[in-house]
Amino acid sequence: MGQTLFDKIWDAHVVSSKEGFPDILYIDTHFIHEVTSPQAFDGLRQRGLPVFRPKQTVATADHNVPTWDQHLPIKEELSRYQVDMLTKNCAEFGIELYGLGHQYQGIVHVIGPELGITRPGCTYVCGDSHTSTHGAFGAIAFGIGTSQVEQVLATQCLLQQRPKRMKIEVNGALQKGVGAKDIILYIISKISAAGGTGYFVEYAGDTIRSLSMEGRMTICNMSIEMGARGGLIAPDETTIEYVKGRKFAPQGEDWDKAVDYWKTLYSDEDAQFDSELYFDAADIEPMITYGTNPGMGIGITQHVPETASFEAKEQGSYTKALNYMGLHEDQSLLGKPIDYVFIGSCTNSRIEDLRLVADFIKGKHKADNVTVWVVPGSKQVQQQAIAEGLDKIFEAAGFPLREPGCSACLGMNEDKIPAGKYCISTSNRNFEGRQGPDSRTFLASPLTAAAAAITGKVTDIRELLQEEELVG
Amino acid sequence: MATKIFKHLQSSIVPLPIENIDTDQIIPARFLKATTRDGFGNNLFRDWRFDKEGNPKKDFVLNHPTYSGKILVAGKNFGCGSSREHAAWAIADYGFDVVVSSFFADIFKGNALNNGLLPIQVSDDFLKKLFDAVYADAHAQVEVDLDNQFIKIVSTGEQETFEINPYKKACLINGYDDIDYILSNKQQVEEFEKR
Numbered sequence: 001m002g003q004t005l006f007d008k009i010w011d012a013h014v015v016s017s018k019e020g021f022p023d024i025l026y027i028d029t030h031f032i033h034e035v036t037s038p039q040a041f042d043g044l045r046q047r048g049l050p051v052f053r054p055k056q057t058v059a060t061a062d063h064n065v066p067t068w069d070q071h072l073p074i075k076e077e078l079s080r081y082q083v084d085m086l087t088k089n090c091a092e093f094g095i096e097l098y099g100l101g102h103q104y105q106g107i108v109h110v111i112g113p114e115l116g117i118t119r120p121g122c123t124y125v126c127g128d129s130h131t132s133t134h135g136a137f138g139a140i141a142f143g144i145g146t147s148q149v150e151q152v153l154a155t156q157c158l159l160q161q162r163p164k165r166m167k168i169e170v171n172g173a174l175q176k177g178v179g180a181k182d183i184i185l186y187i188i189s190k191i192s193a194a195g196g197t198g199y200f201v202e203y204a205g206d207t208i209r210s211l212s213m214e215g216r217m218t219i220c221n222m223s224i225e226m227g228a229r230g231g232l233i234a235p236d237e238t239t240i241e242y243v244k245g246r247k248f249a250p251q252g253e254d255w256d257k258a259v260d261y262w263k264t265l266y267s268d269e270d271a272q273f274d275s276e277l278y279f280d281a282a283d284i285e286p287m288i289t290y291g292t293n294p295g296m297g298i299g300i301t302q303h304v305p306e307t308a309s310f311e312a313k314e315q316g317s318y319t320k321a322l323n324y325m326g327l328h329e330d331q332s333l334l335g336k337p338i339d340y341v342f343i344g345s346c347t348n349s350r351i352e353d354l355r356l357v358a359d360f361i362k363g364k365h366k367a368d369n370v371t372v373w374v375v376p377g378s379k380q381v382q383q384q385a386i387a388e389g390l391d392k393i394f395e396a397a398g399f400p401l402r403e404p405g406c407s408a409c410l411g412m413n414e415d416k417i418p419a420g421k422y423c424i425s426t427s428n429r430n431f432e433g434r435q436g437p438d439s440r441t442f443l444a445s446p447l448t449a450a451a452a453a454i455t456g457k458v459t460d461i462r463e464l465l466q467e468e469e470l471v472g
Numbered sequence: 473m474a475t476k477i478f479k480h481l482q483s484s485i486v487p488l489p490i491e492n493i494d495t496d497q498i499i500p501a502r503f504l505k506a507t508t509r510d511g512f513g514n515n516l517f518r519d520w521r522f523d524k525e526g527n528p529k530k531d532f533v534l535n536h537p538t539y540s541g542k543i544l545v546a547g548k549n550f551g552c553g554s555s556r557e558h559a560a561w562a563i564a565d566y567g568f569d570v571v572v573s574s575f576f577a578d579i580f581k582g583n584a585l586n587n588g589l590l591p592i593q594v595s596d597d598f599l600k601k602l603f604d605a606v607y608a609d610a611h612a613q614v615e616v617d618l619d620n621q622f623i624k625i626v627s628t629g630e631q632e633t634f635e636i637n638p639y640k641k642a643c644l645i646n647g648y649d650d651i652d653y654i655l656s657n658k659q660q661v662e663e664f665e666k667r
């Protein structure tokens with residue numbers, strides 16, 4: 001019987017497999033950041049252990065950093081302390097740090113791929129659930145807790161039980177104005193925020209194949225939002241082209257050998273999945289969430305569901321979510337005024353996202369009632385955007401390009417959405433208080449967010465694009 | 473470094489019948505700035521438990537004088553969202569030894585087990601029985617036996633068995649931890665690297 005892509009990579013990384021025990025899985029690269037690592041380093045000190053393979057560990061500071069005036073010391077004392085701790089720990093244990101001010105600094109899931117550290121066929125972990133992003137390259141990548149960060153620092157291995165395998169296929173052509181973010185929000189809205197729990201997902205089908213690496217990363221990034229451990233996409237020419245020539249990509253003969261191996265990485269025709277789901281791309285509208293978990297999403301022209309459409313025991317949680325959001329059942333979100341627009345996060349802060357937004361807002365100006373934050377995912381993305389003149393386009397539209405970091409994706413740094421305010425956000429989580437205490441989040445694609453920045457309200461991007469076509 | 477040992481417990485329970493409780497609710501991001509594992513219990517369920525001025529919200533169960541105990545019982549899909557282990561630390565630091573739900577998010581379950589906090593997955597039916605029991609009598613006792621893998625409502629005798637990975641069970645009962653186990657296989661790890 002054939003093997004799935006997931007099993008091929010997993011099997012190639014099993015150090016030991018014993019009946020009744022989880023597998024010992026070898027980790028090729030371990031990413032760390034300032035929030036989930038300090039207690040792990042403390043643990044190593046208490047045990048008197050070194051970092052087992054410091055050269056296979058890469059660190060950056062992203063969650064706590066300000067995205068404005070990064071050259072100044074971090075104002076918030078505890079944030080500064082955590083970032084300083086990371087610097088100190090990396091120096092003590094011999095780990096490469098792309099810290100604040102470094103030319104490679106950025107959100108951990110943006111810098112791995114852009115530096116060519118993320119490659120097909122490898123295993124990656126990080127104390128961050130969106131590590132699933134790296135799966136876009138045909139790799140096994142998933143988030144871990146701090147005890148496991150300590151485990152990987154100490155051993156370069158992780159005890160893990162093999163998850164079940166799910167295949168999600170999307171086929172067909174996408175409508176204009178619909179992109180990778182809409183695909184994944186659509187899938188999660190169909191299978192719920194827990195629909196993938198216990199599984200590792202392989203995304204396949206011609207729609208997925210047609211996506212750029214950036215789009216594939218957006219899809220894999222949000223695997224965790226359906227409860228899955230991670231998601232991956234078989235590598236192909238798009239993948240190889242993307243990795244080629246990047247800073248840490250293999251060179252010369254090593255490159256040829258690597259590519260030969262990568263070409264063996266796909267699920268065999270007769271591979272068995274524990275679950276298979278199929279979606280039609282033509283059914284996908286621009287998506288928006290209305291509730292407080294990423295599964296609570298609808299097509300932009302649809303109405304917020306009626307309470308009666310939920311099972312009795314779920315209705316309490318549903319009403320609680322709508323109250324929090326200040327919405328009511330059967331409401332249309334189109335035309336709803338917005339206070340903030342956040343374009344950024346490890347889901348949508350890559351150069352392609354910024355290009356798409358810049359292309360749409362060029363020559364337009366933001367609405368008066370909205371504050372717009374555009375936050376590049378990394379120093380390199382920022383530099384590239386400036387080199388292409390995108391910063392000028394944003395500036396002319398009434399908002400500056402900020403500096404790299406997690407920013408308003410989570411209410412941990414200075415960029416917080418105020419209580420009660422509505423934010424259209426390209427990030428990945430709309431939990432209560434995620435963007436700041438009592439903030440209200442509508443998750444959407446970069447284009448839908450850009451449309452709201454211009455009109456000041458929830459807008460169907462397809463209509464704007466159509467108007468432009470007519471005028472153009 | 474030994475983890476906490478867990479074998480058996482009898483306690484009253486604290487009900488939290490909300491579904492999809494994510495780790496941002498268990499411990500909001502702005503409280504993740506500590507660099508040690510202790511003290512997170514003070515901010516457990518922070519924004520549900522305290523108002524903006526830091527005064528306890530009377531209607532939240534942890535502030536309710538009637539409910540107490542070492543077992544937290546919550547709605548389906550508990551611990552979804554962010555992988556922050558701080559969520560498990562906060563629950564354990566507050567004083568819970570067991571969390572019961574009809575479904576757990578994967579990463580949370582692993583994090584809990586790594587910190588001597590036992591996640592018990594029960595059927596929807598049994599979860600409802602637990603809620604019924606505690607709402608009928610706030611002091612209703614629940615027994616958890618890890619060795620024999622069952623959870624029981626003492627007054628009615630109703631019980632259900634639960635699943636746990638045998639390796640993780642041995643870790644909890646004996647206080648081992650994963651690092652000790654992998655390091656005992658270090659030679660194999662080094663051989664693997666040479667392949």
Ligand code: SF4
Pocket residue numbers: 062063107108109128130345346347405406407409410427428
């Ligand atoms: S951008 Fe958001 S989701 Fe991504 S790593 Fe940062 S905080 Fe986590």
